[in-house]
Amino acid sequence: xxxxxxxxxxPRDPLHGVTLEAMVTALEARYGWAGLGVRIPVRxxxxxxxxxxxxxxxxxxxxxxxxxxxxxxxMVRDAGRSGPGxx
Numbered sequence: 001x002x003x004x005x006x007x008x009x010x011p012r013d014p015l016h017g018v019t020l021e022a023m024v025t026a027l028e029a030r031y032g033w034a035g036l037g038v039r040i041p042v043r044x045x046x047x048x049x050x051x052x053x054x055x056x057x058x059x060x061x062x063x064x065x066x067x068x069x070x071x072x073x074x075m076v077r078d079a080g081r082s083g084p085g086x087x
Contacts, residue, residue: 014073023072024054030075040067
């Protein structure tokens, strides 16, 4: 008997399938670089920010990536409460 969940089941991890680039791009679109720099005060968001430089930093810095993932999850949940199409 196979105990694995059916393939059509929704994964429990809300970040499943979401790339770091997609997270950074969505956060930048929602908050802007200045807003990101206020919420997560790291240099890649406050000094000459770009998606490429942010990805390079976040891939090397686990604590900063966790903060980005947390803010992304907050943004998604907040958009869910606000209604469809808010993201």
